[in-house]
Structures are given as C-alpha cells and as structure tokens.
Amino acid sequence: MELTHSRGAIAAEVRACLSRRRASQKELAVALGISATTMSDRMTGRSAFDTDELLQIAAFLDVDFVELFPMSIRTSSAA
DSSP: OOHHHHHHHHHHHHHHHHHHHTOOHHHHHHHHTOOHHHHHHHHTTSSOOOHHHHHHHHHHHTOOGGGGSOHHHHHHHHO
16 A cells, blocks of 8 residues: 555544534644644545554543554555
8 A cells, every 4th residue: 555545544533533523623633732833734645643643642531552554554564
C-alpha cells in the first residue's frame, strides 16, 4: 500500500472515530499537545501521525489501537 494512501486511510479512520465519539479535531489537538494546523495536516493525510500520537488518540477516544487502522491495512499486515 502506498505511503500517502496509508496516511489518508488512517486519517479517515481517526475522523470516523472522532465522529462516533462526538469529539472535535480541536479537542484532539489539545489532548495531543499539537497545533490546530498540525492536526489539520494529520487529518488530511498531508503528514502522518506518529506511533505515540496514535497511542494517545486511542486512549483519548477509548478505542483499541488497531481500530485506528483501516481493515485493508489490518488484513494486509496479517498475511
């Protein structure tokens, strides 16, 4: 899977989780200690979340870490 596609796919999963939890990108940015601009770059796939950020996001949203990855990434990694 292409790297930029993976970034975008992970960002889409994070957006979906945020929506289900009725949390905003701004709230998440504050929780991660990053700027709104940096959060925007992450959420659009222009830049990637790092592992620590994904772990913090999972904790903030009270979801399992793997839920932040699209099924296509989860299943391709298991093969």
